[in-house]
Amino acid sequence: MTGERLRVSVERVAHGGHCVARHDGRVIFVRHTLPGEVVDVVITGEGPRGSYLRADAVDVVEASPDRVEPRCPHAGPGRCGGCDWQHVTVTGQRELKAEVLREQLARLGGVTEIGGRPLVEAVSVEPVAGDVDGLSWRTRVAYAVDDDGVVGLRRHRSHEIEPVEHCPLVTDAVDGTAVTGRRWPGSERLEVVASSTGDRALVVHPRTPADVTAGLPEDVAVPGTRGRRWVRERAGGRDWRVDAAGFWQVHPGAANALVSAVHAALRPRTGEHLLDLYAGVGLFAGVLAADLGPEGSVDAVEASARACADARRNLHDVAGVRIHERAVASWLRHAAPDRADIVVLDPPRSGAGKEVMAAVLERRPRAVAYVACDPAALGRDVGLARAAGWRLASVRGLDLFPLTQHVEAVALLLPDHA
Numbered sequence: 005m006t007g008e009r010l011r012v013s014v015e016r017v018a019h020g021g022h023c024v025a026r027h028d029g030r031v032i033f034v035r036h037t038l039p040g041e042v043v044d045v046v047i048t049g050e051g052p053r054g055s056y057l058r059a060d061a062v063d064v065v066e067a068s069p070d071r072v073e074p075r076c077p078h079a080g081p082g083r084c085g086g087c088d089w090q091h092v093t094v095t096g097q098r099e100l101k102a103e104v105l106r107e108q109l110a111r112l113g114g115v116t117e118i119g120g121r122p123l124v125e126a127v128s129v130e131p132v133a134g135d136v137d138g139l140s141w142r143t144r145v146a147y148a149v150d151d152d153g154v155v156g157l158r159r160h161r162s163h164e165i166e167p168v169e170h171c172p173l174v175t176d177a178v179d180g181t182a183v184t185g186r187r188w189p190g191s192e193r194l195e196v197v198a199s200s201t202g203d204r205a206l207v208v209h210p211r212t213p214a215d216v217t218a219g220l221p222e223d224v225a226v227p228g229t230r231g232r233r234w235v236r237e238r239a240g241g242r243d244w245r246v247d248a249a250g251f252w253q254v255h256p257g258a259a260n261a262l263v264s265a266v267h268a269a270l271r272p273r274t275g276e277h278l279l280d281l282y283a284g285v286g287l288f289a290g291v292l293a294a295d296l297g298p299e300g301s302v303d304a305v306e307a308s309a310r311a312c313a314d315a316r317r318n319l320h321d322v323a324g325v326r327i328h329e330r331a332v333a334s335w336l337r338h339a340a341p342d343r344a345d346i347v348v349l350d351p352p353r354s355g356a357g358k359e360v361m362a363a364v365l366e367r368r369p370r371a372v373a374y375v376a377c378d379p380a381a382l383g384r385d386v387g388l389a390r391a392a393g394w395r396l397a398s399v400r401g402l403d404l405f406p407l408t409q410h411v412e413a414v415a416l417l418l419p420d421h422a
């Protein structure tokens with residue numbers, strides 16, 4: 005079947021950046037297309053035991069009104085795997101992301117309405133400040149390097165590398181490192197981390213051969229070889245130190261957008277006790293603590309030692325914040341207080357899961373703000389909360405990853421009686 009060419013009518017968008025079509029009763033997940041299109045596809049693979057097919061649209065027979073010419077020469081079937089939706093208008097992308105959020109909340113979370121409004125009205129995806137038509141937002145990039153030392157980006161579901169000199173998604177600071185302008189023999193991977201503030205960028209190189217800095221501008225640091233190993237970020241009115249290997253949102257407008265969405269959802273009150281779970285370098289703890297006053301307190305929990313070290317530095321002047329370097333589940337099981345007033349849950353892609361959700365909700369907070377980077381994990385965790393007597397009070401989708409299928413969401417969970 006792989007390599008076969010078929011004509012299909014495309015149905016809805018699905019989680020993962022492709023759309024659903026059918027052939028002889030089998031589902032085909034098609035990339036490079038849009039709902040409502042008729043396209044010719046080439047089959048690229050099969051799911052386990054042939055349960056479904058994967059395909060690329062190679063010719064468009066009937067185009068969607070949301071289709072545009074890709075703005076990157078590396079986009080298209082068999083090419084760079086970084087962008088899923090180069091062929092879609094920016095507003096069309098946001099509608100697709102909203103549709104995925106709604107579908108995952110309904111299917112995995114059992115949600116049919118939010119505050120009496122149908123999901124189609126209650127769930128949308130907003131652009132963030134500083135967005136310029138979806139381009140020039142990537143402050144962190146993991147480049148792949150081929151056997152000849154040429155820098156590029158991985159092709160979709162492949163170990164093959166698409167050589168890329170300029171990716172239109174990266175910021176000027178990333179481009180300014182000039183890493184794509186030279187060869188990196190002996191390397192497999194190269195990360196560039198650039199601050200959103202315009203400060204100097206870092207090139208994180210796993211092997212650091214002797215000539216690692218050759219050809220790089222002098223103000224570009226290479227951790228372990230020259231300069232510092234952290235960047236300064238700014239969000240919520242504060243500066244943040246973030247280690248080269250630490251987590252920080254990639255879009256320059258993301259941290260402020262998330263802080264303000266979480267703040268609006270939780271409305272922290274004086275004297276409250278906040279749990280900031282999966283706290284990173286302390287972003288939510290540091291910003292929300294200002295509203296809790298001298299009687300308030302924060303427990304911030306984060307597993308990475310480097311992130312905790314940065315969080316301690318970042319929050320040294322914020323009273324009432326305790327930073328716990330520990331896995332969230334273990335901290336909740338063994339060390340957490342019995343009660344909390346408000347909770348921020350910002351887990352990795354896999355979501356919080358059964359044990360963490362149960363332990364959080366048992367502490368009977370008045371509100372939980374769930375920050376999700378995977379709509380499926382959000383759907384599952386919302387389903388767990390609903391089964392425990394909670395309701396989904398609001399969801400805001402944020403377009404933190406334009407031109408890709410990824411979407412961030414901030415969901416507010418409230419006890420059912422509130």
Ligand SMILES: C[S@@+](CC[C@H](N)C(=O)[O-])C[C@H]1O[C@@H](n2cnc3c(N)ncnc32)[C@H](O)[C@@H]1O
Binds near residue numbers: 282287308331
């Ligand atoms: C999505 S990031 C959020 C970071 C932070 N809230 C922010 O907005 O910058 C998730 C964080 O969870 C941490 N993490 C992952 N698994 C964890 C676990 N089981 N327990 C505690 N922290 C964990 C990661 O190191 C990462 O810093």
